Amino acid sequence: MQAFFGVFDGHGGAKAAEFAAQKLEKNIVDEVVRRGDRSGVKEAVKDGYLKTDAEFLKEDVSGGTCCVTALIQNGNLIVSNAGDCRAVMSRGGVAEPLTSDHRPSREDEKSRIETSGGYVDLCRGVWRIQGSLAVSRGIGDQHLKQWVISEPETKIIGIKPECEFLILASDGLWDKVSNQEAVDIARPSCLGINKVNPLGACKKLVELSVSRGSSDDVSVMLVQLGRYL
Known part of the structure; x- marks a missing residue:
């Protein structure tokens, strides 16, 4: 089973975020397939990011985007980021950041x-x-490309039973809500005995960030990891 998820937070307009959302998955998956070996998945993801960046720069459009992505393949979680979108996993209720903000x-x-x-x-x-x-780091930002690189940092984790869910979100959330707090708020909606409602958890996190004064874009995605065991 294979799946791909991503959050894209544009700056200087929405064009780069929209472009990356359309192209990055295909570019990464194409590289993974081309290489055909699990040992090269980090390089495949990196090449997917670099190719998407090169393609966007050819469009000659201003602006850029931060990205955080999760590729799930063969029981592995491959998380990558370029910029300050962040991935945080709940491991038995403990928040485990899988990315480091650029x-x-x-x-x-x-x-x-x-x-x-x-x-x-x-x-x-x-x-x-x-x-x-x-x-x-990010995709785009032509005028600063000498310094704002698109190369992601990637971490690979084997999905175990204690790996409950993954939160992917833009800095609009993380500037106002801590990693552990986000996990604590989302967890009842993800592991509820009666009604599991991950979308409701996303809404709660967005509303909390806004209530604390966030005027930034707040994008939140929640991935239930249990189905990929």
Whole structure:
């Protein structure tokens, strides 16, 4: 059984997010099939992201998008991100972040940007590249492509019975709701004895973020992992 999920959070317009949502799955799956071996799945995902980025840049449209994706294949969960969309798994009720946000404040990202001739500075409390963008990886962002790379970081996890569900969400959620809090709120709706309602859990998380003052886009997706055991 194979499945693919993704959340795309655009900046500078919706074009890049829409493009990635349409193209990234096919580009990743094509690479996985072409390689044909499980050992190369990380490279396949990376090539899928890079190809999607190259295709979008050819469109000559401004803007970019952060991405977090989950490919489920042969009982493995392959989670990747570029930017500050995040994946958090509930492992027996304990929140386990599977991605690390790509922001200019991250020491290794800051070093990479500065080594390639860019600069990172603090603008009204937010670290930005060239005084502009607050994320350091993503698809698109042609004017900053020298520093805003599209290469994802990928983690592979074998799905075990204690792996309950996966939350994929944009930073509009994570800026206001902690990883553990999100798991605690979603869990009753995902493991309910009577009525399982993952969509209801997503709505609760969005509403909580908004109630705490989030004015950012808030996209939340919940994946029940038990069906992929």
